[in-house]
Amino acid sequence: xxxxxxxxxxxxxxxxxxxxxxxxxxxxxxxxxxxxxxxxxxxxxxxxxxxxxxxxxxxxxxxxxxxxxxxxxxxxxxxxxxxxxxxxxxxxxxxxxxxxxxxxxxxxxxxxxxxxxxxxxxxxxxxxxxxxxxxxxxxxxxxxxxxxxxxxxxxxxxxxxxxxxxxxxxxxxxxxxxxxxxxxxxxxxxxxxxxxxxxxxxxxxxxxxxxxxxxxxxxxxxxxxxxxxxxxxxxxxxxxxxxxxxxxxxxxxxxxxxxxxxxxxxxxxxxxxxxxxxxxxxxxxxxxxxxxxxxxxxxxxxxxxxxxxxxxxxxxxxxxxxxxxxxxxxxxxxxxxxxxxxxxxxxxxxxxxxxxxxxxxxxxxxx
Amino acid sequence: xxxxxxxxxxxxxxxxxxxxxxxxxxxxxxxxxxxxxxxxxxxxxxxxxxxxxxxxxxxxxxxxxxxxxxxxxxxxxxxxxxxxxxxxxxxxxxxxxxxxxxxxxxxxxxxxxxxxxxxxxxxxxxxxxxxxxxxxxxxxxxxxxxxxxxxxxxxxxxxxxxxxxxxxxxxxxxxxxxxxxxxxxxxxxxxxxxxxxxxxxxxxxxxxxxxxxxxxxxxxxxxxxxxxxxxxxxxxxxxxxxxxxxxxxxxxxxxxxxxxxxxxxxxxxxxxxxxxxxxxxxxxxxxxxxxxxxxxxxxxxxxxxxxxxxxxxxxxxxxxxxxxxxxxxxxxxxxxxxxxxxxxxxxxxxxxxxxxxx
Ligand SMILES: Cc1cc2nc3c(=O)[nH]c(=O)nc-3n(C[C@H](O)[C@H](O)[C@H](O)COP(=O)(O)OP(=O)(O)OC[C@H]3O[C@@H](n4cnc5c(N)ncnc54)[C@H](O)[C@@H]3O)c2cc1C
Ligand code: FES
Numbered sequence: 084x085x086x087x088x089x090x091x092x093x094x095x096x097x098x099x100x101x102x103x104x105x106x107x108x109x110x111x112x113x114x115x116x117x118x119x120x121x122x123x124x125x126x127x128x129x130x131x132x133x134x135x136x137x138x139x140x141x142x143x144x145x146x147x148x149x150x151x152x153x154x155x156x157x158x159x160x161x162x163x164x165x166x167x168x169x170x171x172x173x174x175x176x177x178x179x180x181x182x183x184x185x186x187x188x189x190x191x192x193x194x195x196x197x198x199x200x201x202x203x204x205x206x207x208x209x210x211x212x213x214x215x216x217x218x219x220x221x222x223x224x225x226x227x228x229x230x231x232x233x234x235x236x237x238x239x240x241x242x243x244x245x246x247x248x249x250x251x252x253x254x255x256x257x258x259x260x261x262x263x264x265x266x267x268x269x270x271x272x273x274x275x276x277x278x279x280x281x282x283x284x285x286x287x288x289x290x291x292x293x294x295x296x297x298x299x300x301x302x303x304x305x306x307x308x309x310x311x312x313x314x315x316x317x318x319x320x321x322x323x324x325x326x327x328x329x330x331x332x333x334x335x336x337x338x339x340x341x342x343x344x345x346x347x348x349x350x351x352x353x354x355x356x357x358x359x360x361x362x363x364x365x366x367x368x369x370x371x372x373x374x375x376x377x378x379x380x381x382x383x384x385x386x387x388x389x390x391x392x393x394x395x396x397x398x399x400x401x402x403x404x405x406x407x408x409x410x411x412x413x414x415x416x417x418x419x420x421x422x423x424x425x426x427x428x429x430x431x432x433x434x435x436x437x438x439x440x441x442x443x444x445x446x447x448x449x450x
Numbered sequence: 451x452x453x454x455x456x457x458x459x460x461x462x463x464x465x466x467x468x469x470x471x472x473x474x475x476x477x478x479x480x481x482x483x484x485x486x487x488x489x490x491x492x493x494x495x496x497x498x499x500x501x502x503x504x505x506x507x508x509x510x511x512x513x514x515x516x517x518x519x520x521x522x523x524x525x526x527x528x529x530x531x532x533x534x535x536x537x538x539x540x541x542x543x544x545x546x547x548x549x550x551x552x553x554x555x556x557x558x559x560x561x562x563x564x565x566x567x568x569x570x571x572x573x574x575x576x577x578x579x580x581x582x583x584x585x586x587x588x589x590x591x592x593x594x595x596x597x598x599x600x601x602x603x604x605x606x607x608x609x610x611x612x613x614x615x616x617x618x619x620x621x622x623x624x625x626x627x628x629x630x631x632x633x634x635x636x637x638x639x640x641x642x643x644x645x646x647x648x649x650x651x652x653x654x655x656x657x658x659x660x661x662x663x664x665x666x667x668x669x670x671x672x673x674x675x676x677x678x679x680x681x682x683x684x685x686x687x688x689x690x691x692x693x694x695x696x697x698x699x700x701x702x703x704x705x706x707x708x709x710x711x712x713x714x715x716x717x718x719x720x721x722x723x724x725x726x727x728x729x730x731x732x733x734x735x736x737x738x739x740x741x742x743x744x745x746x747x748x749x750x751x752x753x754x755x756x757x758x759x760x761x762x763x764x765x766x767x768x769x770x771x772x773x774x775x776x777x778x779x780x781x782x783x784x785x786x787x788x789x790x791x792x793x794x795x796x797x798x799x800x801x802x803x804x805x806x807x808x
Contacts, residue, residue, distance in 0.1 A: 108781065111781075111782075112781075112782045112783075115782060115784075118537065119536040119537045119538075120536050120537045121537075122537055123534070123537035124537075130481070131481075131485075134478065134481050134482070134485075137478075177766070178765075178766030178769065181766060181769065181792060182537075182538060183534075183537055183538055183539060184538060184539040184540075184792065185534075185539055190766050190769075191766070191769060194469075194473060196473075205765075205767065206759065206767070209759065209760075209764075209765040209766065209767065210759030210760050210765040210767055211759075213760065213764055213765060214759065214760040214762070214764070214765065289466060289469075292466070293466065293469060293470050293473075296470065297470065297473075297474055301470075301474065354762070357762070391764050391765075392763075392764055392766060
């Protein structure tokens with residue numbers, strides 16, 4: 084086995100990490116100072132594109148009768164949902180555009196078109212996942228509580244079924260994300276009371292009901308005789324979005340070569356070490372401009388994790404500098420094409436379905 | 451300023467329907483209205499600049515055609531104006547200089563040296579530009595029963611609310627015994643000079659008095675001997691206002707003096723060692739923090755429980771609106787001193803007394 088989840092033999096040395104961190108802080112400050120009209124123009128342009136895709140998609144679904152407009156309409160609506168969830172919702176909710184003080188781009192007020200309640204997301208993603216990234220046991224995004232993606236997670240016979248579970252998660256990803264925040268697993272393990280689970284369920288049920296009503300009652304009803312077609316089109320559009328977001332997000336932290344961290348290793352971590360953990364725990368995807376936009380620039384997961392509140396459209400230009408810095412300071416910068424990274428994620432899902440073969444901590448190639 | 455504000459989380463079927471209506475109907479509708487015409491909106495008061503008039507070398511009037519959401523104003527009131535400067539929305543207040551009642555309104559802006567918004571308006575607000583307005587507000591207005599004897603005193607751009615009051619009286623055909631007194635450097639610096647001259651010619655009860663720096667200096671008692679007997683509206687630069695205010699205080703006529711100030715008081719700076727007083731304006735509590743700790747730490751030490759997550763400036767959970775005062779961001783070193791700026795508690799330290807919307 085080539086890669087090991089931990090690289091304890093090369094803990095980021097304090098000085099190296101601090102110097103690296105200072106460079107990233109400076110880069111962040113420079114970028115903040117440079118934010119301006121072009122960033123706002125970008126996000127408004129994406130919002131505009133999203134609205135047009137949505138209108139065209141709904142138009143084709145509602146008024147068409149043939150299979151061609153059905154497929155085109157669903158695809159167009161799917162693209163709208165992807166843009167809305169990824170480049171707009173995810174990024175706006177990170178507070179990336181709070182500096183504009185435009186209430187429409189307000190990270191605390193925005194609510195997105197998925198069944199995941201915005202207030203849950205802001206807590207579990209912006210705070211927990213981004214602060215405790217890849218700390219096994221603290222970052223609940225490691226395998227989403229469902230999959231085993233590192234050997235540090237103890238094996239259980241149920242994991243034998245994880246390739247099937249992964250497929251299910253991919254198809255219903257928005258529901259996976261929404262349910263994730265209920266922490267049902269913790270209640271089952273006795274770590275969360277039923278009362279707390281009930282409390283957590285409230286925003287979820289509310290948002291889920293809204294989404295289901297919107298996609299499968301309200302819009303179909305508007306289409307009168309075309310209702311079944313519209314409901315099916317919405318289901319398809321949601322499905323397209325689910326598969327895409329699953330793929331992009333799983334490529335962000337689980338490809339071969341990303342580092343998982345033990346809780347004890349991340350205690351009392353300095354700002355520089357935090358940066359290093361973010362860098363080495365994330366992986367990038369290579370592609371063209373529209374690929375990046377459609378991924379919400381999570382194709383630049385590394386830059387996103389270093390600078391979660393900088394406008395994502397800045398990541399490609401930041402990536403050049405981050406990569407140069409990573410090389411200079413000798414840190415691993417994990418990047419690859421979509422199919423390669425996805426392939427390695429799928430391989431992991433199969434590999435970790437089985438118990439560990441190698442000793443738990445083995446030497447890993449020095450970064 | 452009413453913008454479509456996403457409904458707050460809450461329970462109940464009504465809230466459920468309202469949230470849904472907001473996301474499924476209001477938000478997209480707002481987008482498409484805006485695609486059709488830049489001032490169309492159901493939620494924002496948008497106004498198009500339809501004329502720009504030079505009043506003096508550095509004072510310019512912008513005539514605005516607001517959409518139907520504008521609910522009008524009373525003479526003497528001001529309106530919040532939002533502009534977007536290099537992607538950032540910035541708000542300033544401007545007194546409305548036109549009389550109430552028309553389909554249009556105007557603001558009259560003096561270009562302040564180095565001023566962000568006044569400079570931006572002078573340079574960019576051409577005919578066709580769109581401004582965002584709030585609701586007209588302020589109590590610098592005539593009492594319900596118009597006083598028999600009135601004095602309108604102004605200096606610089608402070609003429610704006612006063613000219614609105616005068617124009618309103620003229621429009622209503624009810625010009626009482628009014629003295630309009632304006633302080634300026636030269637005659638060329640007097641806004642609305644021609645109009646004032648014309649009005650004085652047709653309204654014998656209106657007297658326009660100018661005190662110019664390039665003319666002989668005259669005392670208030672010479673300019674308006676019965677000033678203390680007049681209901682007075684005073685608006686101008688801080689120095690002038692402070693000076694004149696003292697005269698009213700001396701004569702015991704301070705109750706008849708109405709004042710409008712354009713410039714906020716300045717804040718005493720707090721260094722890292724000192725303490726600053728924090729007013730939590732929603733909770734109606736005050737407490738002190740030191741300039742050496744983050745606001746989040748300071749608030750927590752004082753027993754407050756503000757929302758927070760990462761505590762290192764990345765998650766934006768601790769974001770809150772600073773209504774006034776100066777803070778410094780510990781990560782970037784940036785200073786925030788304008789009112790109504792959003793700050794992060796976990797990375798900000800107080801550099802003056804603060805008012806936070808908590
Ligand atoms: C209720 C109210 C009504 C107002 N009505 C008007 C009006 O009718 N016409 C008008 O022109 N302005 C009016 N103002 C002032 C206006 O809101 C702005 O403060 C002003 O235009 C300067 O903003 P700025 O962004 O250009 O300057 P900033 O970038 O905020 O300030 C730049 C510098 O100029 C100083 N400064 C700020 N304001 C003034 C000022 N008024 N005079 C001298 N120096 C200043 C600041 O201290 C700073 O050093 C009003 C203010 C209030 C509170
Ligand atoms: S607590 Fe996360 S940004 Fe302040």
